Amino acid sequence: xxxxxxxxxxxxxxxxxxxxxxxxxxxxxxxxxxxxxxxxxxxxxxxxxxxxxxxxxxxxxxxxxxxxxxxxxxxxxxxxxxxxxxxxxxxxxxxxxxxxxxxxxxxxxxxxxxxxxxxxxxxxxxxxxxxxxxxxxxxxxxxxxxxxxxxxxxxxxxxxxxxxxxxxxxxxxxxxxxxxxxxxxxxxxxxxxxxxxxxxxxxxxxxxxxxxxxxxxxxxxxxxxxxxxxxxxxxxxxxxxxxxxxxxxxxxxxxxxxxxxxxxxxxxxxxxxxxxxxxxxxxxxxx
Amino acid sequence: xxxxxxxxxxxxxxxxxxxxxxxxxxxxxxxxxxxxxxxxxxxxxxxxxxxxxxxxxxxxxxxxxxxxxxxxxxxxxxxxxxxxxxxxxxxxxxxxxxxxxxxxxxxxxxxxxxxxxxxxxxxxxxxxxxxxxxxxxxxxxxxxxxxxxxxxxxxx
Numbered sequence: 114x115x116x117x118x119x120x121x122x123x124x125x126x127x128x129x130x131x132x133x134x135x136x137x138x139x140x141x142x143x144x145x146x147x148x149x150x151x152x153x154x155x156x157x158x159x160x161x162x163x164x165x166x167x168x169x170x171x172x173x174x175x176x177x178x179x180x181x182x183x184x185x186x187x188x189x190x191x192x193x194x195x196x197x198x199x200x201x202x203x204x205x206x207x208x209x210x211x212x213x214x215x216x217x218x219x220x221x222x223x224x225x226x227x228x229x230x231x232x233x234x235x236x237x238x239x240x241x242x243x244x245x246x247x248x249x250x251x252x253x254x255x256x257x258x259x260x261x262x263x264x265x266x267x268x269x270x271x272x273x274x275x276x277x278x279x280x281x282x283x284x285x286x287x288x289x290x291x292x293x294x295x296x297x298x299x300x301x302x303x304x305x306x307x308x309x310x311x312x313x314x315x316x317x318x319x320x321x322x323x324x325x326x327x328x329x330x331x332x333x334x335x336x337x338x339x340x341x342x343x344x345x346x347x348x349x350x351x352x353x354x355x356x357x358x359x360x361x362x363x364x365x366x367x368x369x370x371x372x373x374x375x376x377x378x379x380x381x382x383x384x385x386x387x388x389x390x391x392x393x394x395x396x397x398x399x400x
Numbered sequence: 401x402x403x404x405x406x407x408x409x410x411x412x413x414x415x416x417x418x419x420x421x422x423x424x425x426x427x428x429x430x431x432x433x434x435x436x437x438x439x440x441x442x443x444x445x446x447x448x449x450x451x452x453x454x455x456x457x458x459x460x461x462x463x464x465x466x467x468x469x470x471x472x473x474x475x476x477x478x479x480x481x482x483x484x485x486x487x488x489x490x491x492x493x494x495x496x497x498x499x500x501x502x503x504x505x506x507x508x509x510x511x512x513x514x515x516x517x518x519x520x521x522x523x524x525x526x527x528x529x530x531x532x533x534x535x536x537x538x539x540x541x542x543x544x545x546x547x548x549x550x551x552x553x554x555x556x
Contacts, residue, residue, distance in 0.1 A: 119403060119420035119466055146462045149423065150443050162420065164467065191456075215532020217510070218444045220456045221463065303531035304445065 114153045121164040125251045125278060128163055133253060133276035135161045141278060142166075143187060144221040146214065147230050171280055174199070180286035183249075186279055190219035190227070190237075203284070205293035205312055206240040212297045213237065215304045225279050228264065231271045234326035238265070239312040240295055242323035242333050246284050252277040265330035289317040292393050294386040298378045300369065308370045309378040313386020318343070320390060327362040327379055336361045337383070346391040354387065355380045405469045410434075410478025418465045425449045425460035428475055436476035436505035440534070447533030450506035451475045457513040459532075476505035479512065487550055488512055497546035499537040507533050511547045519554055526551075 122128040132139050139161035142148055151157050165171060171187040174196055182202065184193060193199055194211040213219060213227060213236045227237045228248070238261075247258040253276055261282075264271055273279065293314040299305035311324040320341050322334040337358040344350045364375035402417040409432065418427060428434045428451070440446035442461050449460040452474040479486045488508050491497070498504045507530065514521060514529040521529070526547045527540070535543060 114421040114423075116419055116421040118401070119464075121469075142464070142467075145464065145467070146444050146459075149462050149464065152421075153423075153442065166467075214444060215447060215459075216529060217447055217450055217457045217459045217532045218462070220453070220458050303528065 114149075115155065115158045117159055118161045119164065120161065121167050123167055123169075125168060125170070125280065128165055128168060128278055129251060129253060129276050131161065131163050132278070136275055139163055141229075143226045143229075144189060144223045146218050146222040147226065165278065177283075182284040182286075184224055184282045184284070186225040186281050187223060190214075190222050190224060191216065193224055194219065203240065203244065203291060203293060205295035205314070206237070206244070206284075209237045209240045209295045209297075209310075209312070212295075212303075212307075212310075218304075224282060228261075228282070229271060229273070229279055231265050231267075231269050231330065233268055233329055233331060234307040234310060235331055236297060236307055236310055236325065238331035239310055239323035239325050240293065240314075241282060241284075242331055243293065243312040243314040243321045244284050244291075246282050248279055249281040249283055250277050251280050256280070258283065262333065268329045287316060291316055292390060294389050296382045296385060298382065306369065309364075309375050309382060311379070311382040311386070313383060313390065315390045315393065320387070322358070322383055322386070324362065324379060324382070327364040327375055329363075332362070334358050334361055334383075341387075346387055346394070351384060351387050351391075355383060358383050403466055405466055407468045407470065408472040410473070410475060420464060420466045422465045423461055424451070424453075424463040424465045424468055424473070427465035428460065428473070434475050434477050437509075438502055438505065440502070445532075445534070446503070447506045447510060447530075448503050450509045450533065452509055452513055455513065455516065457510045474509070476508055479508065486512070487553075488515070488547070491546040491549050492543070495542045495546040495549060497538060497542040503533060503535045507535065507543055515547070515550060520551060521547075523548055 120131050140159035142162045142164045166187045171185045173185045174188045177183055190210045190213050194207045200207045224237045227235050241261050246261045248264050250257050295312045297310040298308045307326050309326045314321045322337055325331040337354050340357045341354050364372050366372045406415050437451050437460050438448040440448035444459045444462050450457050451460045454472050510533050526544050
């Protein structure tokens, strides 16, 4: 690993100034479980590393006064997965957090780090896409919010500019009970990267579908959602929905799976998610 | 440039000077001769380098040494007070839960962290906790039994 200058600022202002001063030569260090590997393999060689973990406001997970859930940038994935508020309201988000790496990795890695890496298969991205989460960003002009839908640009590329720091994730307050289903298809049950992962979510009459590892970024399947909208989830509708879903993904062959397998697993994830919602709808109808 | 860090290593207060590009694993092995934690994959897959950072298991290969400023590090060498082995170490020996021993310190530390958090885990929970620790010779049955034996003993 090439040597570098290390900074551990206590405030966002200080952190942003260091990042801006060193332009593209500085990198943020959060959990480090991805960054340290990339530095050791000399894929990236920053001259300056800015450790943001000492910035107090980035270390909390709480509901704000509007009932929105705020997940601080430096809260690790185990703390998110075990958090009561998260689990009670969005158990599928807990599950996604729990499915990243090993316990050792989750004691360091964060959800914000997971999305900032912008891997197409980021496990925690699909529940956040399905929840219409906002990415909270601090930059030279102060704080701003970016929709998670605008955040991912390409493989390992986000819309963040130099000097900007993601300070947390905000999940909007929902008046309905959310029913969500996160699934991860991988070669090994634990400690593996997703071959395909996805979240199917029901918010009132609204059904949302998000998938990872089937496109250059994690995506929402808007056409499929549009097709389902207002329809009863019969076998026929589900079957047709799967065809629509296949038309809006672009998976690739790689070391983990073939394109064909990913297409099939896409269908499996969506079918299971929709059937879970159908069951819930039936249970509600029967009261 | 070396940076000064202060931390607690196996219940000893340490002041140390370190280059920022060194990992925690590299520092404990090279500077403190604590060679229990091993480098296996160097990528957070195998768990051979597991140590406890403020009581939680982490991969020491994925932590920079400079990040442990103000923190507590426990390695397998610090597990037993004096010359007496920890009950988990004894259980690993009694169950022959090792062959080459490369993964053992990591296994023991991960299991220790689990038992500290949950003194009555199910076998499933033990398997899950150890899922980030790979063993390439013994197989896992004896390792899981070594941990479950402690759980069983704790019940009496």
